[in-house]
Amino acid sequence: QVQLQESGPGLVKPSETLSLTCTVSGGSISNFYWSWIRQPPGKGLEWIGYVSYSGTSYNPSLESRVTMSLGMSQNQFSLRLSSVTAADTAVYYCARDLGTPYYGSGEFDPWGQGTLVTVSS
Amino acid sequence: DIQMTQFPSSLSASVGDRVTITCRASQSISTNLNWYQHKPGKAPKFLIYAASNLRGGVPSRFSGSGSGTDFTLTISTLQPEDFATYYCQQSYSTLIFTFGPGTKIDIK
Numbered sequence: 134q135v136q137l138q139e140s141g142p143g144l145v146k147p148s149e150t151l152s153l154t155c156t157v158s159g160g161s162i163s164n165f166y167w168s169w170i171r172q173p174p175g176k177g178l179e180w181i182g183y184v185s186y187s188g189t190s191y192n193p194s195l196e197s198r199v200t201m202s203l204g205m206s207q208n209q210f211s212l213r214l215s216s217v218t219a220a221d222t223a224v225y226y227c228a229r230d231l232g233t234p235y236y237g238s239g240e241f242d243p244w245g246q247g248t249l250v251t252v253s254s
Numbered sequence: 255d256i257q258m259t260q261f262p263s264s265l266s267a268s269v270g271d272r273v274t275i276t277c278r279a280s281q282s283i284s285t286n287l288n289w290y291q292h293k294p295g296k297a298p299k300f301l302i303y304a305a306s307n308l309r310g311g312v313p314s315r316f317s318g319s320g321s322g323t324d325f326t327l328t329i330s331t332l333q334p335e336d337f338a339t340y341y342c343q344q345s346y347s348t349l350i351f352t353f354g355p356g357t358k359i360d361i362k
Contacts (some may be wrong), residue, residue, distance in 0.1 A: 137297075178298075178341060178353040192350050226298070239345025240288055242300035242309065 135160040137227050137245035145252050151214040154204075155227030155245060162208050166230035166237035169201065169212045171223040172247075183230055183237050184210055190237065217252045224249050256280055256347050258354035266362040271332045275357045277325040277342035286346035287325045289318055292356075293338045302327065337361055
């Protein structure tokens with residue numbers, strides 16, 4: 134059974150870069166796309182983008198600040214979001230996309246439990 | 255972007271009730287519509303894909319229907335573990351996947 138766990142700093146200063154890692158257990162990251170999704174306090178879910186060995190695709194509204202990558206030696210993938218502001222405060226989730234290794238399907242299962250990242254000085 | 259709306263935004267129900275949630279897309283998305291269940295502090299759970307297909311292990315009291323712009327999620331007989339927030343999500347536009355704002359079901 135595939136399980137995902139997010140990790141990273143819970144507090145980031147404005148204008149700095151948010152960095153999170155998702156560790157995948159119970160399966161390989163090789164054959165899927167892997168997504169990051171966030172939920173600001175009191176707001177809805179926002180898809181940030183996804184990554185696989187075939188490439189990446191990002192939400193156009195965040196594309197200029199987002200970088201996603203796969204771990205080289207471990208079953209991990211990561212998110213970097215630069216120049217953060219208070220608007221980036223959110224619970225960040227990682228999730229597996231159930232599509233093929235060549236394109237994402239937009240069907241997310243499973244998800245991690247999420248990690249709260251607060252942007253504040 | 256394809257905008258998703260849901261209604262109601264919240265509802266109060268009792269165990270044993272039949273509950274229906276509506277999701278609407280701003281343009282036709284065929285049947286590229288998924289449903290998730292989310293409980294506080296937990297990982298969201300994938301319930302239904304392609305509008306009406308239950309993910310393996312999801313109880314049969316959950317069902318989905320619809321196509322084009324209008325979709326519904328129905329829980330035939332509400333159980334205590336079903337009190338949660340439910341989100342619809344379109345997977346038609348692969349440029350950007352978007353979610354509805356959620357419908358929270360709480361205990362009456």
